[in-house]
Amino acid sequence: MKTITNINNKETMHIGNYQRVLRIISGGPISRVGLSRLTGLTQPAIGNLTGQMLADGIIEEAGKLQEDTGAGRRPVLLSLTPSWGYIGCISIDRDEICAGICDLGGSIVLSPCYFPYPDDVEQTLDLLCDTLKDMIRTHLPANSRIIGVGVIAPGPLNSSTGMMINPPSFDRWNGLNLLDEMRKRLPWPVFTEHNSTAIARAELRLVSSEKYRNFAIYFINAGIGLGLVLNGEIYTGIDGIGCEIGHTSIDVNGRLCSCGNRGCLDLYASTAAVVHDARRVDGSLDSWRKIVDRAIDSCDRFCDELLKLQASYLAGSMINLDNLLTLDAIIIAGQATYRGEYLCDKIRRRISRSLAGSGRVPDIRLSSISGHTSLSGAGAVVLSQFFYNELFLSCGLTI
Amino acid sequence: MEYIIGIDIGGTKTAISLAGTGSDIPQIVDGIRFETPKSGYASTLQSIIDNCYKLLDNNGILTENLRAVGICCGGPLDAENGIILSPPNLPGWDHIPICRHLEEEFSVPAFLENDANACALAEWKFGAGRGCSNLVFLTFGTGFGAGFILNGQLYRGANGMAGEIGHCESFWHGDGNLYCPVGHGRSGSLEGFCSGSGIAELGRTIALQYIQQGRQVSFCPDPGNLQNITAQTIASAAYAGDEAARRVYRISSEKLGSALALLTDILNPELIIIGSIYTRSTDLLREAALRTMQEQSLPLSCSACRVLPSGLGEQLADIAPVCVAINSL
Ligand SMILES: [Zn+2]
Numbered sequence: 001m002k003t004i005t006n007i008n009n010k011e012t013m014h015i016g017n018y019q020r021v022l023r024i025i026s027g028g029p030i031s032r033v034g035l036s037r038l039t040g041l042t043q044p045a046i047g048n049l050t051g052q053m054l055a056d057g058i059i060e061e062a063g064k065l066q067e068d069t070g071a072g073r074r075p076v077l078l079s080l081t082p083s084w085g086y087i088g089c090i091s092i093d094r095d096e097i098c099a100g101i102c103d104l105g106g107s108i109v110l111s112p113c114y115f116p117y118p119d120d121v122e123q124t125l126d127l128l129c130d131t132l133k134d135m136i137r138t139h140l141p142a143n144s145r146i147i148g149v150g151v152i153a154p155g156p157l158n159s160s161t162g163m164m165i166n167p168p169s170f171d172r173w174n175g176l177n178l179l180d181e182m183r184k185r186l187p188w189p190v191f192t193e194h195n196s197t198a199i200a201r202a203e204l205r206l207v208s209s210e211k212y213r214n215f216a217i218y219f220i221n222a223g224i225g226l227g228l229v230l231n232g233e234i235y236t237g238i239d240g241i242g243c244e245i246g247h248t249s250i251d252v253n254g255r256l257c258s259c260g261n262r263g264c265l266d267l268y269a270s271t272a273a274v275v276h277d278a279r280r281v282d283g284s285l286d287s288w289r290k291i292v293d294r295a296i297d298s299c300d301r302f303c304d305e306l307l308k309l310q311a312s313y314l315a316g317s318m319i320n321l322d323n324l325l326t327l328d329a330i331i332i333a334g335q336a337t338y339r340g341e342y343l344c345d346k347i348r349r350r351i352s353r354s355l356a357g358s359g360r361v362p363d364i365r366l367s368s369i370s371g372h373t374s375l376s377g378a379g380a381v382v383l384s385q386f387f388y389n390e391l392f393l394s395c396g397l398t399i
Numbered sequence: 400m401e402y403i404i405g406i407d408i409g410g411t412k413t414a415i416s417l418a419g420t421g422s423d424i425p426q427i428v429d430g431i432r433f434e435t436p437k438s439g440y441a442s443t444l445q446s447i448i449d450n451c452y453k454l455l456d457n458n459g460i461l462t463e464n465l466r467a468v469g470i471c472c473g474g475p476l477d478a479e480n481g482i483i484l485s486p487p488n489l490p491g492w493d494h495i496p497i498c499r500h501l502e503e504e505f506s507v508p509a510f511l512e513n514d515a516n517a518c519a520l521a522e523w524k525f526g527a528g529r530g531c532s533n534l535v536f537l538t539f540g541t542g543f544g545a546g547f548i549l550n551g552q553l554y555r556g557a558n559g560m561a562g563e564i565g566h567c568e569s570f571w572h573g574d575g576n577l578y579c580p581v582g583h584g585r586s587g588s589l590e591g592f593c594s595g596s597g598i599a600e601l602g603r604t605i606a607l608q609y610i611q612q613g614r615q616v617s618f619c620p621d622p623g624n625l626q627n628i629t630a631q632t633i634a635s636a637a638y639a640g641d642e643a644a645r646r647v648y649r650i651s652s653e654k655l656g657s658a659l660a661l662l663t664d665i666l667n668p669e670l671i672i673i674g675s676i677y678t679r680s681t682d683l684l685r686e687a688a689l690r691t692m693q694e695q696s697l698p699l700s701c702s703a704c705r706v707l708p709s710g711l712g713e714q715l716a717d718i719a720p721v722c723v724a725i726n727s728l
Contacts, residue, residue, distance in 0.1 A: 156697060156699045156700070165699045166697070166698060166699060168697075213557070214556055214557050226665065230549050230550065230554055231549070231550065231552060231554060233550050235549055235550055235666075236667070237533050237666055237667025237668055237669075237700070238533065238667055238668070238669055238700075238703050238704075239703075241667050241699065241700065241703075242667065243664070243665050243666060243667055244664045244665070244667075244697055244700065245664065245665060247664060247696075247697055248660070248661055248664050248665065249657075249660075249695055252657075252695075259697060260694070261694070261695055261696075320567045320661070321665065323563040323564065323566045323567050324545065324561065324562065324563070324564055324567065324661075324662075324665065325547075325554075325556050325561050326556030326557045326558060326559075326560045326561045326563075327556070327557055328557045360557070360558055360560070362557070
């Protein structure tokens with residue numbers, strides 16, 4: 001297999017240009033002239049590269065520019081061929097596991113499968129992998145190219161080794177090498193990542209990089225995960241382990257957490273925590289969605305207060321984070337986005353009250369990821385390997 | 400040899416250093432310190448310029464051999480455009496384009512960063528953080544601020560104001576919310592515990608308490624001395640075994656530990672470097688800070704993160720503004 005290190009300089013430059021131009025085209029239809037302008041490469045060089053891409057089938061001509069440029073000829077637009085390759089997406093989380101497939105453009109092309117959650121880890125892994133293989137065999141055209149499989153799970157997870165290390169409230173998975181286990185079961189390249197980081201990757205593909213150079217994802221489910229994009233890049237700290245916010249304490253004398261700490265944010269502001277608090281008072285409130293529905297549709301005071309309290313915990317955590325990192329935006333993803341404007345608005349109000357004096361308030365908003373957030377995240381892990389790293393070299397392109 | 404001038408503008412003192420850039424670490428050739436004029440920016444700027452010339456003259460260096468000027472001072476400031484906005488410790492300074500002034504004077508590029516960022520750069524390039532991709536520098540001096548090197552570059556944040564760790568936690572009390580019960584021991588922002596003035600204030604509170612209980616406080620024999628208490632006098636007393644002084648430093652180090660836990664959880668850095676008071680009084684602060692950090696953070700990030708005093712020590716203040724220029728050249 002080719003790697004960046006065992007090929008010569010001229011080849012490296014050519015491959016680098018091919019990948020860079022492809023990356024730009026993957027952002028949306030663009031003409032050859034536009035590519036030349038954006039990359040600084042000559043028009044003949046762009047002609048060569050795009051010719052090669054057309055022959056590889058990874059891009060296609062997508063009609064002509066609407067506006068007449070005045071030169072008499074309307075330039076042809078080039079766009080990515082999403083069906084050129086597919087990505088297996090697997091998400092393992094505390095409250096659900098699921099598998100799906102997305103295309104090279106990052107759209108989920110096969111609706112995700114959810115599973116009842118087997119207790120046994122080996123069984124769970126088998127089930128996920130068999131289902132994925134089955135989906136690929138029965139739903140994709142024969143001989144479809146599978147670029148790779150992205151597998152995401154709660155942190156801490158070492159992205160490079162694939163080792164899951166003491167994920168809080170996820171004991172059965174502790175010490176498991178997710179990467180090795182998946183590679184044993186799947187014939188394609190596998191990549192693992194901490195789920196909130198993966199979702200930040202998916203979000204990064206969608207948001208304007210000028211508007212949001214620095215942002216945080218709060219991935220709010222049974223636990224609360226943090227993904228960071230800083231200076232326009234994914235930030236994970238050491239070994240791609242990623243960032244954690246759910247176990248930062250908001251009350252040193254608060255509830256005792258399974259991580260050994262007291263007053264962890266997870267215990268107050270995750271969807272599971274809110275359901276837990278609600279059920280202690282009203283047994284019928286057994287799901288997050290029920291609580292939100294009742295707060296909005298029936299103007300239920302109790303449910304509304306629960307959400308208000310959750311919003312204030314989240315706002316407090318976000319203000320601390322913003323004091324540290326001064327962010328352009330804090331983006332909410334996960335279960336908490338269900339009719340999420342309601343919660344978002346409460347958070348916004350708390351934050352603008354507290355940060356009013358500082359003259360700068362980060363945008364608080366819901367994730368722009370449409371479709372299944374976790375699976376888009378898993379897909380984004382492989383897409384970034386393809387568009388930015390060496391996976392690109394082993395996918396049968398004529399480079 | 401080429402030279403860089405580094406200027407550290409503080410509320411009380413301004414320090415100018417002249418550094419040679421020949422070797423792998425900038426060599427401080429000479430320096431001048433003077434009281435920051437209280438009469439506003441114009442006179443300060445003039446004495447900065449005069450002293451720069453004096454430094455160059457004294458060392459027989461022609462302005463042609465000057466390569467750049469680096470400046471650091473307290474925030475808020477606009478590093479990108481080289482403008483000092485309106486730092487609380489520099490009254491009368493309001494939107495001062497300091498870099499432009501110095502560029503026009505010396506015909507070399509000038510660069511500006513806040514103190515914490517300048518120290519982070521210095522430790523990263525030449526101190527305890529050499530070779531790291533992700534590190535945090537904590538000023539633990541006049542204030543409590545953070546400078547970040549993340550993904551191998553300086554991180555300034557939206558509008559360049561990142562690093563206000565001293566303001567963290569302040570949300571969790573005082574707004575009458577459910578989770579802010581009285582007597583929780585969280586009666587202020589981190590800066591109130593992890594800074595010179597914070598430690599002195601804490602010292603006053605505890606000294607008064609001890610005196611009222613009829614107990615001995617060696618750093619404050621009677622209430623008349625309360626106003627003379629400084630972080631330094633408490634530290635000396637603590638080293639000599641004074642109980643009240645040790646208590647002050649223990650409380651401060653536990654708060655510092657909470658800050659370290661927050662940073663390791665959120666940023667998972669390789670290294671946190673703590674300057675000033677921590678560097679001078681490591682023995683008083685280290686143990687309780689690390690213990691608290693361990694208790695309050697996730698084990699994996701905590702075990703991967705080293706916590707060190709400044710590697711440049713007393714040199715840091717001189718090298719930091721020089722590094723502001725080096726990083727941008
Ligand atoms: Zn916890």
